[in-house]
Amino acid sequence: MTIWILNGLTVDDNEANSGLVKKHLRIEDGKIAEWADGETTPDTTGALTIDASGKLISAGLIDMHVHLREPGFEYKETIASGTRSAAKGGFTTIAPMPNTRPVMDTPETIKYVLDKAATEGVVRVLPYAAITKNELGRELTDFAALKESGAIGFTDDGVGVQNAQMMKNAMALAASLDMPVIAHCEDDTLVEGAAYSEGAFVKKHGLKGIPNESEAIHVGRDILLSEATGVHYHVCHVSTEQSVRLIRLGKSVGVKVTAEVCPHHLLLSDEDIPNATDANWKMNPPLRTPRDVEACIQALEEGTIDIIVTDHAPHSEEEKAREVLRAPFGIVGFETAFPLLYTRFVKTGRWTLSFLLRRMTSDPARVFRLPYGTLAVGAPADVTLIDLENEREVDPATFLTKGRNTPFAGWKLYGWPVLTIVDGQVVWMEENGINR
Numbered sequence: 201m202t203i204w205i206l207n208g209l210t211v212d213d214n215e216a217n218s219g220l221v222k223k224h225l226r227i228e229d230g231k232i233a234e235w236a237d238g239e240t241t242p243d244t245t246g247a248l249t250i251d252a253s254g255k256l257i258s259a260g261l262i263d264m265h266v267h268l269r270e271p272g273f274e275y276k277e278t279i280a281s282g283t284r285s286a287a288k289g290g291f292t293t294i295a296p297m298p299n300t301r302p303v304m305d306t307p308e309t310i311k312y313v314l315d316k317a318a319t320e321g322v323v324r325v326l327p328y329a330a331i332t333k334n335e336l337g338r339e340l341t342d343f344a345a346l347k348e349s350g351a352i353g354f355t356d357d358g359v360g361v362q363n364a365q366m367m368k369n370a371m372a373l374a375a376s377l378d379m380p381v382i383a384h385c386e387d388d389t390l391v392e393g394a395a396y397s398e399g400a401f402v403k404k405h406g407l408k409g410i411p412n413e414s415e416a417i418h419v420g421r422d423i424l425l426s427e428a429t430g431v432h433y434h435v436c437h438v439s440t441e442q443s444v445r446l447i448r449l450g451k452s453v454g455v456k457v458t459a460e461v462c463p464h465h466l467l468l469s470d471e472d473i474p475n476a477t478d479a480n481w482k483m484n485p486p487l488r489t490p491r492d493v494e495a496c497i498q499a500l501e502e503g504t505i506d507i508i509v510t511d512h513a514p515h516s517e518e519e520k521a522r523e524v525l526r527a528p529f530g531i532v533g534f535e536t537a538f539p540l541l542y543t544r545f546v547k548t549g550r551w552t553l554s555f556l557l558r559r560m561t562s563d564p565a566r567v568f569r570l571p572y573g574t575l576a577v578g579a580p581a582d583v584t585l586i587d588l589e590n591e592r593e594v595d596p597a598t599f600l601t602k603g604r605n606t607p608f609a610g611w612k613l614y615g616w617p618v619l620t621i622v623d624g625q626v627v628w629m630e631e632n633g634i635n636r
């Protein structure tokens with residue numbers, strides 16, 4: 201099977217943002233096969249041709265922190281709906297978190313997710329397994345068996361591992377298996393009964409806040425434990441200046457620490473929250489101060505934070521309509537991530553397009569040692585076409601995710617994905633929708 205993508209625009213890593221070059225791309229048997237000069241006319245006999253005039257040809261986006269909710273919370277999302285949403289957002293590889301029901305803490309559950317993804321999913325799914333049984337922080341899971349069954353790393357995302365000795369044991373074991381530990385950093389004793397970050401917003405509303413230290417304490421602890429055990433330690437959804445400082449220090453002394461940040465922590469602060477009743481502004485970690493936002497942006501720019509992830513966290517409308525303290529944390533992310541970042545950071549000239557693309561493709565591939573996120577000849581053909589020209593409004597009614605929980609409804613954005621290819625198969629295109 202041959203596909204020719206004709207007249208697309210590519211961005212050279214070495215060029216400034218303005219350096220978009222017209223190219224044709226041939227995909228053969230699921231692999232990137234050939235790049236042809238945009239001024240030539242390739243022989244497309246027998247091939248499926250895709251007109252990409254004016255569209256960016258990007259490597260498929262990679263999202264290393266997502267929640268697909270299956271098994272157990274199918275009313276929030278399924279592997280079918282979540283992977284379709286990912287495809288629509290331009291993602292071709294995603295890594296779901298194990299806070300399902302049952303928790304993904306056994307080889308059987310990992311296999312269940314992988315089988316479902318193979319039969320009902322449309323993008324590549326690389327599952328994490330839990331660090332502790334049922335994510336309760338009491339007993340380690342069977343790391344060797346979980347690795348064997350296809351888990352790509354260990355995390356209790358959704359909660360922090362409270363006990364330092366437990367975390368140290370987990371890291372030592374993961375290191376011996378050459379597997380990473382991915383941490384949701386949160387000290388439970390500092391966060392009780394709060395929905396928003398400590399800052400101007402909670403002051404104004406007379407509420408209890410979630411302090412920055414609740415995150416950074418774990419980051420600091422775990423960097424020390426990573427140094428002691430030699431494990432690759434990856435920090436989830438960094439949101440505070442203090443965490444950034446600690447990660448910078450860890451990297452500077454050679455600790456194998458990497459980190460991720462979410463679009464909402466780069467775009468919104470607690471000062472943007474409109475009221476204390478709409479739970480679409482409630483996520484974990486919470487929106488921090490403008491100073492934290494700037495610290496996260498700079499950390500991403502300098503490489504202290506390595507990658508961008510969505511933390512796509514769908515919940516039902518009923519759950520999000522609850523009184524804020526009883527509503528779950530989390531917002532959806534797949535279908536708005538790239539347009540948000542492109543519009544806010546590339547359109548405005550703060551970042552080059554190639555920088556944004558790297559942080560969503562080749563950098564996650566490097567951090568997690570994946571053979572994706574590249575358009576080099578011979579690589580798996582994971583390709584996303586993106587319309588950089590047309591402005592469109594975020595409309596949750598059009599989402600393919602089951603979740604409608606976003607604070608970005610009504611935002612006018614550029615940079616919408618229009619076609620997604622995984623392993624040489626078109627899995628989503630704007631005109632026809634899902635194709636599988």
Ligand SMILES: NC(=O)N[C@@H](CC(=O)O)C(=O)O
Pocket residue numbers: 267299357358359384482483484485511513514528529530531
């Ligand atoms: N981020 C969130 O606000 N929620 C996530 C859990 C998590 O990633 O910590 C969820 O599972 O809903």
Ligand SMILES: [Zn+2]
Pocket residue numbers: 357358359384436437484485
């Ligand atoms: Zn988390």
